[in-house]
């Protein structure tokens with residue numbers, strides 16, 4: 001992605017502003033330079049009449065330069081902030097619409113890093129103004145140089161170009177180091193995630209704790225530190241070369257040019273003033289080059305993540321028509337595979353499978369047989385690579401099916417209870433439905449509602465969290481309820497109640513239940529028991545006796 005394109009795409013008048021600022025800046029810079037030299041040689045500049053009035057032109061030029069730069073700088077601050085926040089939000093937007101696969105492939109650390117990358121843009125206004133002002137001052141100085149002595153100007157210009165090319169060449173070599181540092185940053189975020197999300201396991205074992213710290217976090221930081229020192233030293237060497245080579249130019253102007261060409265004292269004074277005048281803009285320009293490299297890396301990485309997230313993004317469920325009342329879902333020759341290292345590691349195949357309204361279907365099978373993969377497919381998180389899907393016996397495209405997940409309430413195995421009421425549930429005392437479910441699933445005294453913040457307290461035990469998650473799913477009032485190993489963390493009393501009483505109660509409200517379960521003591525309560533083995537349905541029976549026959 002071209003950095004100028006990022007700006008131009010957000011502001012149509014960006015280039016017009018650049019042009020106007022460029023013109024004003026060039027006129028004022030040229031004017032100031034000429035004014036200094038005219039004043040030194042005792043001449044008046046145009047429009048002021050006498051040399052003693054030169055100060056008026058000086059004040060006018062400085063004021064003009066100040067006002068235009070300040071106006072442009074403010075404009076750039078607004079523009080950059082809007083771009084920075086838009087880019088940041090665009091990454092978040094892509095994340096929330098990404099497929100589960102893309103999200104898992106990328107990992108949260110890369111997403112955090114991309115969001116942090118957008119911050120690099122905050123230095124852009126200052127850099128842009130420097131770039132424009134410095135470049136224009138240098139161009140004007142050369143025009144003036146040329147006017148004083150064309151040959152002298154060509155010699156100085158050639159020397160400067162060679163020095164600049166040498167600087168850019170050395171800087172390019174450093175871009176590789178910058179990219180390595182950025183990869184190490186991703187790995188560092190990954191280790192931090194392990195530490196933060198697995199805090200208890202890390203804290204409890206000194207071997208684990210030390211290994212994570214020494215082999216990953218510390219080793220990573222040491223590498224980054226070495227790289228950072230090496231790169232910084234290279235930058236210092238580069239910058240010193242840049243600034244000191246300027247003395248070569250100065251030496252050339254003072255000692256070599258007068259010896260080669262016929263140069264008057266007035267011309268020499270003009271040369272020296274011009275070279276000194278250019279000194280600061282040149283060193284400011286040189287310092288932009290490393291910033292430009294890091295900016296380019298940040299923009300490229302943001303764009304890459306943007307693309308990776310967008311590749312199989314799902315449509316906004318609200319924009320797809322799924323209003324039909326649910327009566328059935330049917331899969332025909334559907335296939336879904338996980339890829340690992342470019343190879344398919346596991347695949348799920350559903351040659352014929354249907355779910356009808358009001359059923360209680362148990363999904364069973366050994367570890368790794370594909371139950372959760374099936375739940376991910378059913379809830380539209382994973383996209384089937386082939387096959388047909390029917391809703392109410394109408395064949396639908398994948399986009400419509402994935403939006404159909406909006407008609408399902410799901411409690412995943414590692415369900416997270418959110419701190420905020422994103423579902424807009426009515427958590428007030430007046431909500432009789434909530435109280436009904438709360439009483440039924442033994443949440444009296446467990447469910448605590450913070451009415452001031454309109455949210456629930458989530459600091460409860462895992463089993464209680466699961467019951468609250470079930471309550472929240474019931475409050476969504478969706479026709480389909482999918483529960484992935486929900487009962488695994490329940491005590492025997494609640495587990496028994498769940499299978500023998502709650503499921504029937506939920507079904508009597510007109511809901512369809514898909515329950516992933518390992519609790520074979522309760523298989524008899526299901527209408528259908530669907531068994532998975534190696535990614536295929538090996539048995540789909542109405543009762544336990546038939547299931548046992550099929551085993």
Ligand SMILES: Nc1ncnc2c1ncn2[C@@H]1O[C@H](COP(=O)(O)OP(=O)(O)OP(=O)(O)O)[C@@H](O)[C@H]1O
Pocket residue numbers: 104338339340345346365366367368369370371372373374
């Ligand atoms: N993200 C993934 N990438 C690659 N393979 C995966 C991924 N997730 C799961 N698998 C593989 O797919 C297979 C099915 O996994 P799945 O989680 O669906 O099994 P499961 O029946 O739910 O098992 P369990 O009873 O242990 O929860 C397993 O072999 C697993 O290793």
